[in-house]
Amino acid sequence: KQEVTQIPAALSVPEGENLVLNCSFTDSAIYNLQWFRQDPGKGLTSLLLIQSSQREQTSGRLNASLDKSSGRSTLYIAASQPGDSATYLCAVPSGGSNYKLTFGKGTLLTVNP
Amino acid sequence: GAVVSQHPSRVICKSGTSVKIECRSLDFQATTMFWYRQFPKQSLMLMATSNEGSKATYEQGVEKDKFLINHASLTLSTLTVTSAHPEDSSFYICSALNLMRGATDTQYFGPGTRLTVL
Numbered sequence: 481k482q483e484v485t486q487i488p489a490a491l492s493v494p495e496g497e498n499l500v501l502n503c504s505f506t507d508s509a510i511y512n513l514q515w516f517r518q519d520p521g522k523g524l525t526s527l528l529l530i531q532s533s534q535r536e537q538t539s540g541r542l543n544a545s546l547d548k549s550s551g552r553s554t555l556y557i558a559a560s561q562p563g564d565s566a567t568y569l570c571a572v573p574s575g576g577s578n579y580k581l582t583f584g585k586g587t588l589l590t591v592n593p
Numbered sequence: 594g595a596v597v598s599q600h601p602s603r604v605i606c607k608s609g610t611s612v613k614i615e616c617r618s619l620d621f622q623a624t625t626m627f628w629y630r631q632f633p634k635q636s637l638m639l640m641a642t643s644n645e646g647s648k649a650t651y652e653q654g655v656e657k658d659k660f661l662i663n664h665a666s667l668t669l670s671t672l673t674v675t676s677a678h679p680e681d682s683s684f685y686i687c688s689a690l691n692l693m694r695g696a697t698d699t700q701y702f703g704p705g706t707r708l709t710v711l
Contacts, residue, residue: 484636516702523599523686523704524637569636575652579690579700580627583636 482507482574486584493560494592501555501587503570508551511578515544515555516569518586524569528555560591595621597689599703606677607711614672614706616687622667623689627700628660631684643670677710684708 483506493499503513512531516524528537528544530553536545543556553570567588571581596619606612616626624645629637641651641662649662661673670689674681684707690700 521684521705521707524702526702571637575639577642579625579692579698580639580642581637581688581700582639585634585636 482572482582484570484572484582484584486568486570486587488587489585490588490590492590492592495560495562497560497591498556498558499560499589501557501568501570501589503553503555503584505551505553505572505582507572507574508548510548510572510574512573513544513546513553514571514581515542515553516571518567518569520567527568557589560589562591562593564591565589595619595689595699595701597623597687597701597703599685599687599706601706602704603707603709605709605711608678609676611673611675612677612708614674614685614687614708616670616672616689616703618668618689618701621689621701622691622693623670624667624692626664626670626687626689628662628670628672629686629688631686631705637686640672674708677708679710682708682710 487502514529515527530546541558546553567586569586571583574582598617600615626643628640631637640655641649643649643664651657664670686705687703
């Protein structure tokens with residue numbers, strides 16, 4: 481059974497700092513890995529999707545890396561801003577499907593002005 | 594990107610009543626929709642997979658008679674929580690994707706529905 485773990489559970493940083501969020505998964509036979517953002521009481525916003533054949537994806541100040549063999553992914557946020565404050569979730573397909581997602585519990589990020 | 598809506602966004606009901614939550618794909622045809630549940634400070638947990646025109650498949654531990662899912666068209670799936678109890682209070686999120694040949698198999702998430710059972 482796929483399990484997804486995110487570390488740290490919470491992170492508080494001053495504005496402008498670069499930071500790294502970590503995600504690990506137990507079954508390395510994944511189709512892809514996604515990072516999402518969730519604001520309090522809201523749905524999910526997809527940030528980056530990395531296919532299993534890729535090593536990283538970049539979008540603006542965000543960079544996600546994937547190391548399938550070690551079962552790890554990182555989300556790097558450069559020059560953090562207060563508007564980046566949210567919960568960040570990573571998810572991988574599991575259960576024999578390329579689309580049924582198993583999520584981590586997320587990292588609650590607070591960027592202080 | 595494609596848009597998925599959910600209605601209602603919030604609902605409060607009395608214990609024992611049934612609540613229906615709608616998930617709509619607004620600008621694409623969703624052959625498949627997934628229903629997730631999220632308890633406070635917990636991760637999203639997949640409840641069931643809904644395929645248009647067929648019966649939903651439920652994850653282990655999810656009661657199919659309690660959580661009724663109907664996916665009667667390519668743009669609408671409904672989740673009905675029957676005889677709701679306070680422990681059913683949660684955040685319910687749907688996602689939708691198009692698995693027809695030639696379609697982009699990107700999964701889009703709805704904004705969620707907050708259910709509170711008194």
